[in-house]
Amino acid sequence: MIDISALMTAASSATKILKDLREIDRGINEAEYKFQIAELFETIADMKMAIIELKEEGGEKDKKIAELTRFHADKEKLVVFEGYYYTDGGDGKPAGQAHCSVCMLEGCLILTSRARVGGGYTCPRCKANIASTSFPWRSA
Numbered sequence: 001m002i003d004i005s006a007l008m009t010a011a012s013s014a015t016k017i018l019k020d021l022r023e024i025d026r027g028i029n030e031a032e033y034k035f036q037i038a039e040l041f042e043t044i045a046d047m048k049m050a051i052i053e054l055k056e057e058g059g060e061k062d063k064k065i066a067e068l069t070r071f072h073a074d075k076e077k078l079v080v081f082e083g084y085y086y087t088d089g090g091d092g093k094p095a096g097q098a099h100c101s102v103c104m105l106e107g108c109l110i111l112t113s114r115a116r117v118g119g120g121y122t123c124p125r126c127k128a129n130i131a132s133t134s135f136p137w138r139s140a
């Protein structure tokens with residue numbers, strides 16, 4: 001992960017090299033002048049790489065922020081019943097199966113499905129078992 005301070009240090013270094021270049025008497029110190037130019041190109045190349053990495057990191061963060069924003073907006077629409085989150089049946093009462101509480105901690109809304117063996121419900125993503133709770137809206 002690139003930090004902004006490293007980029008600022010590189011920019012300061014480039015500025016110092018430019019100042020040094022201005023003070024070099026090219027007629028006398030041609031080799032020093034060329035060396036400083038090479039240093040400047042290298043520093044600018046490092047800065048370009050750092051900017052590219054920062055741009056990529058920014059894009060990934062934007063994507064993650066959008067995912068979490070969508071997750072929280074969707075979560076707000078759910079109904080909590082006995083500690084589990086359900087889809088709102090339209091009347092403010094829970095409907096269907098619970099969402100996996102384990103996956104919710106990771107920012108994912110995953111509906112559980114009826115377990116093949118035993119009772120209760122299983123998450124298709126993380127395979128967590130949700131204990132069979134009373135589902136009064138189902139037996140009605």
Ligand SMILES: [Zn+2]
Nearest residue numbers: 100103123126
């Ligand atoms: Zn899960």
